[in-house]
Amino acid sequence: MSNVIAFEPRPSQPRLRRPGLLVRAARAGLAGWNRRRDLHRVLKCEQLPPAGAILPRLHAEEARLDAARRAGQAEYDLHRHIMLLIAILAETAEAAPRPVAGAPRAAICL
Numbered sequence: 001m002s003n004v005i006a007f008e009p010r011p012s013q014p015r016l017r018r019p020g021l022l023v024r025a026a027r028a029g030l031a032g033w034n035r036r037r038d039l040h041r042v043l044k045c046e047q048l049p050p051a052g053a054i055l056p057r058l059h060a061e062e063a064r065l066d067a068a069r070r071a072g073q074a075e076y077d078l079h080r081h082i083m084l085l086i087a088i089l090a091e092t093a094e095a096a097p098r099p100v101a102g103a104p105r106a107a108i109c110l
Contacts, residue, residue, distance in 0.1 A: 018066065018085070026085035033090045042087045052095025058088050 039048055043057075062084040068076040 016062075016088075022082065022085060025082045026089055029082060029086040030089055033086055035090065035094065038083070039087060039091075042083050052091060055088065055091055055095065058084055058091060062088060 036048065039054075040046075043054065062081065065076065065081045065084065069078075069081065
């Protein structure tokens with residue numbers, strides 16, 4: 001049994017394959033994620049971008065950290081890597097289309 005979990009990709013987003021422990025840590029961290037507080041700390045910026053707009057930057061930095069992890073480099077920061085994965089999961093969910101309130105639901109035919 002593999003210890004690697006594949007994230008389901010969204011359109012126009014890269015597919016991520018990371019060790020199960022990293023994924024479980026990121027999923028557990030979602031419960032305490034506060035976009036206003038935590039995204040400022042992860043991005044080191046003053047103003048929050050619109051939901052989903054920052055995903056390419058998050059993916060690029062996460063890919064850099066993952067490469068450092070795989071190479072066993074001393075500069076690898078596990079805490080930052082998990083924070084980036086939490087931010088990616090949270091921003092992906094935040095940017096996902098939501099049903100319009102009050103709109104009729106589509107009938108499901110079986």
